[in-house]
Amino acid sequence: MTPAPPDPPAAAARPLLLAALAFGLGRAALSCGLLPASGAGLGDTEAYYLAWSMDPSLGYHDHPGLLAWLLALARPLGHPVLQARLIPALCLAATLLLLTAAWSRCGWREAAWGLLAFAAAPLLATGGLLAAPDAPLALGWAAALYLTLTRRAGPAAALLLALAAAWMTASKLLGGVLIAALAAEALWTWRRGLEVRWRLGALLGGAALGLAPTLAFEAAHGWTGLRYHALERHTGDLPFAPHHWGALLGGQLLALSPLLAALLVAALLGAWRSQDTPAPHRRLLRLALLAFVPLALIAASTREAEPHWPILAWLPALGLGAARAARRWPRALTAALAFGVALQALTWLHVATPLLMPLLPDTYEPRFDLAQDLQGWDRVAAEARRQLDRGDIDRVAGYHYTVCGQLAAHLQRLDPVLCASQRRDAFDFLQGGHTGALRPGERILYVRDNRYDEPGPQRLQCRAWGEERWITLQRGGRTVRRFGLQPCLGAERLLTTPHP
Numbered sequence: 001m002t003p004a005p006p007d008p009p010a011a012a013a014r015p016l017l018l019a020a021l022a023f024g025l026g027r028a029a030l031s032c033g034l035l036p037a038s039g040a041g042l043g044d045t046e047a048y049y050l051a052w053s054m055d056p057s058l059g060y061h062d063h064p065g066l067l068a069w070l071l072a073l074a075r076p077l078g079h080p081v082l083q084a085r086l087i088p089a090l091c092l093a094a095t096l097l098l099l100t101a102a103w104s105r106c107g108w109r110e111a112a113w114g115l116l117a118f119a120a121a122p123l124l125a126t127g128g129l130l131a132a133p134d135a136p137l138a139l140g141w142a143a144a145l146y147l148t149l150t151r152r153a154g155p156a157a158a159l160l161l162a163l164a165a166a167w168m169t170a171s172k173l174l175g176g177v178l179i180a181a182l183a184a185e186a187l188w189t190w191r192r193g194l195e196v197r198w199r200l201g202a203l204l205g206g207a208a209l210g211l212a213p214t215l216a217f218e219a220a221h222g223w224t225g226l227r228y229h230a231l232e233r234h235t236g237d238l239p240f241a242p243h244h245w246g247a248l249l250g251g252q253l254l255a256l257s258p259l260l261a262a263l264l265v266a267a268l269l270g271a272w273r274s275q276d277t278p279a280p281h282r283r284l285l286r287l288a289l290l291a292f293v294p295l296a297l298i299a300a301s302t303r304e305a306e307p308h309w310p311i312l313a314w315l316p317a318l319g320l321g322a323a324r325a326a327r328r329w330p331r332a333l334t335a336a337l338a339f340g341v342a343l344q345a346l347t348w349l350h351v352a353t354p355l356l357m358p359l360l361p362d363t364y365e366p367r368f369d370l371a372q373d374l375q376g377w378d379r380v381a382a383e384a385r386r387q388l389d390r391g392d393i394d395r396v397a398g399y400h401y402t403v404c405g406q407l408a409a410h411l412q413r414l415d416p417v418l419c420a421s422q423r424r425d426a427f428d429f430l431q432g433g434h435t436g437a438l439r440p441g442e443r444i445l446y447v448r449d450n451r452y453d454e455p456g457p458q459r460l461q462c463r464a465w466g467e468e469r470w471i472t473l474q475r476g477g478r479t480v481r482r483f484g485l486q487p488c489l490g491a492e493r494l495l496t497t498p499h500p
Helices: 010-038 044-054 065-072 080-103 108-119 134-149 155-171 175-191 195-219 224-232 242-256 258-273 279-301 309-328 330-352 370-374 377-390 401-411 430-436
Strands: 395-398 417-419 443-449 460-464 469-475 480-490 489-494
Touching: 010 108, 010 469, 044 065, 044 080, 044 279, 065 080, 065 134, 065 155, 080 108, 080 134, 080 309, 080 443, 080 489, 108 258, 108 309, 108 330, 134 155, 134 175, 134 309, 134 460, 155 489, 175 195, 175 279, 195 224, 224 395, 224 489, 242 258, 242 279, 242 309, 242 395, 258 279, 258 309, 258 330, 279 309, 330 370, 377 395, 377 401, 377 443, 395 401, 395 469, 401 417, 401 443, 417 430, 417 489, 443 460, 460 480
Parallel strands: 395 417, 395 443
Antiparallel strands: 443 480, 460 489, 469 480
């Protein structure tokens, strides 16, 4: 097997590392500056996680607490978009910087092409790692990859690797899968006589440290989160059904763009079969495979899984696959990168402007367009704030946790929000359960939209209901969003079916 190349000099690293940093910071400026200036606000999950940050806790029902703790640091920034996106965007910049440094251990062609592939992959470059637990998780994964590929050992390296592992499990429980891949790779090299005991100790000790706050939260709340996510939510569907595998495949094709995904798979299969693949390349290939297989099985096992979850497994081998594809199919790779960039440009154009709206077919359904989820919540919050300030209502409510998140994020407060959701979510635990519980006699402004269009009388029993008023949004001559706001005059009880 070809020996590992020597570490490149620092001067050779500088241009690519600067390019990675420039791309990451430019992406942060776009999402945190230009998009809000266009009128596009927060996505539903971004608002949900921002609501968490208003009540810092050891953990949350849906995920560990690191993302909320990071977003809480940005609370003094004032604007909800900046609060939600700035630190995750900086995580993305640091992730790309560390990945470029890790790929460079295989060669600078790998680092350069990996940087280009990352920038062209739609999910990676347009926000899949922003304002979600995947953002800090990706940063911890990239740091661990870089530390794994370095030939440094000793207490300092062990401490850094332990911190990366703790960061991953404090970000998302799926971080345990990535840590298991790193541990398996360490055992593989141990079998060949290399000193890796410190790596295993650092990984396992760090993982336990990062998981401790979540376990403490779960123990204090009857283990409801772990029971719900492991057992209760996975009912009424056949595990590993064909449509789950279809969703998994579609998720990978959308995340990377179809042509780029096909080229990367072909290139990586060729590298795996080749006897001339150098040791660092094989190490990255093993890490990618060890991470992808369990993540893919988890994603295909249930309809509750997200098909994009395995995208993080691509990161170790992204540079290797892109560089190999550039050597074998340069024109096809250039076309794939250009296609990915074009998809992103159209996405940004559609989100920030109404220019593409007249071109959409008559069958276009706005409620399935995620770009429209970013519109209108500022107007809803302004009306709710007026009624709260006048004393007309005590609280404002929605029946889905993403609606509740948008209300809390744009009101910049949790206490006036009631989440009348049927499913268990973090609002059942925020502020000691205040955001998920009704006080009889409250005057409540119930909010629905054309995505979660369930009338208030189906969610709340009230002594009387006032007239429902509508806020309608148009873009490019089309109605894309409507919000119904109806006052509940004396709430009596929630009409929801509680989870066991």
